Amino acid sequence: MRRGALRSFGLPAPDALIGIGVVLALAAVPLAGPGTYLLGFLFTIFMYGALAGSWNIIGGYAGYLSFGHAAFFGLGAYTTALLLFYSGWSPFLTLPIAGALAALFAALVGYPCLRLRGPYFSLVTLILGLAMYSLTLNLPFTQGASGLFLPFLRVDIYTSHVIFYEIMLGLLTIVTAVLRQITRTKMGVGLTAIREDEDAAGTLGVNATRLKLQAFMLSAFLTGLVGGVYSYYKSYLDPSFVFATSISITIALMALFGGRLAWYGPLVGAVVLSIVNEMLTTQAPPQTARIVFGALLIIVIMFLPDGLISIIQRRLPAFVLRRAKQAAARDEIIGNR
């Protein structure tokens, strides 16, 4: 017990230490004075990392593949934009509202939808994304298809790039920390049980209805936050982008591609696919890019159902695993006293 407590509170676990180191290093990148292109590209990677991570709470951990997360992203983006546009409130107010509204919306649609299993759930969420898009086009105050123009930050372009870079890095860090924490708590155990066999989970006392709803709301909340930051960043909101089905699909694929079982899987997927995508769209003719991208996804999903990270995990040197086991056994003995 003592030892376990020490490890989880006093001294961070090795993976957390590495994570903190990487975040600090990334936070310092703007000091080296990179161009706006690189900052913008990293912003995109962070954003997709945060989106794929948020998605993974319901899609990966619970195994409810949502193909409609653009609805939450867009909702967050539009909430922030409209509040900024009409009321001029501070981001510290609008961003939490954006997340909360996305979570509330998730609760409303999740209650009926999460009863559906497998492809039916996926299908309904897909339709949900499309419905939100049409709604935005037709509401009186969203300015429809022409989108919303928002005021820029009153700083020069480079500084604004740096600011958004740091904000999105912070958001990515929060999402990833949440994702990691879930795997270490009761919630993660329950979600995994639901993914493995929802009926069997029920016989063990897991209230699947409630737990799935909580996961869906948390996932939507974080996705809404990311959407909110995105709308500040973009300063122009195009409903055909923020509610695009392609966003829903991309973030789901990133998580699946990287590996949805571990907290760092979606992040790995987002980084790798964002880079591949960037290389293909800038270096190759547009059509080849799409084909290569699609083929790559099919190959990995068919042959690596647990994602890219399963290669790394399989290659982990045997002594690392052995030491982990010994440590667990030691905790056990100490805990039993």
Place this chain on the structure above:
Amino acid sequence: MLRGVGITKRFGGVTALRNVSFEVGAGELVGLIGPNGSGKSTLFGVISGFHPPDDGTVFFDGRHITGARPHTVAQLGIARTFQIVRPFTGMTVVENVRVGALYGRGERRIAVADRHARELVEFVGLEQRADTLARNLTLAEKKRLEIARALSIQPRVLLLDEVFAGLNPTEVRGAIDLIARIRSQFGVTIIMVEHVLKALMETCERIIVLSYGEKIAEGAPSAIAADPHVISVYLGKTYAAR
């Protein structure tokens, strides 16, 4: 302790249970037998909240639990195993058992749940396999895991659905021993569905017989074995089929 009154359950046109009543007292070990398709598993499904009955009532400790959802029934202290084992295949043995230790008893701390889980895994004799993925277990081991998982919610009633089926005679012996140890250590009330009659005859105090969804007999094993009706619908048929 557990009582069903006039339970009827239909699946489309099939009436799986017709007006079945039963009562099980605290600490009892009751056998439930009947030919294939006679409604035994369905009765477990009704009790555990999987199949809300079309008619009738289930009482647990005098409390009305008809139609309660499976997790509620589990949290109240009724555990079941599945006839076709359903381990969480991607989890290790301990991780499987941990789920019930957390959610069935309302424990919050993973470390504490893990300790309970390891104790139970040891109790059912799977300590050598504690950190093995459940999909890599043999059938006999999976059945033990199923039992450990059911015990993890600290049940007061245990519904065992054919835990001997598919086991060889040595493994059946082991399973009978295990059930005896469960009774003496945890004092739980057990209802068990079994086709291995010999095993039931020597372990149960009372046997309930279902046929085509109706209760056709109930009594001491010796009386059941001698009941001509039971012999004709149940023993006659299965023995003839073998």
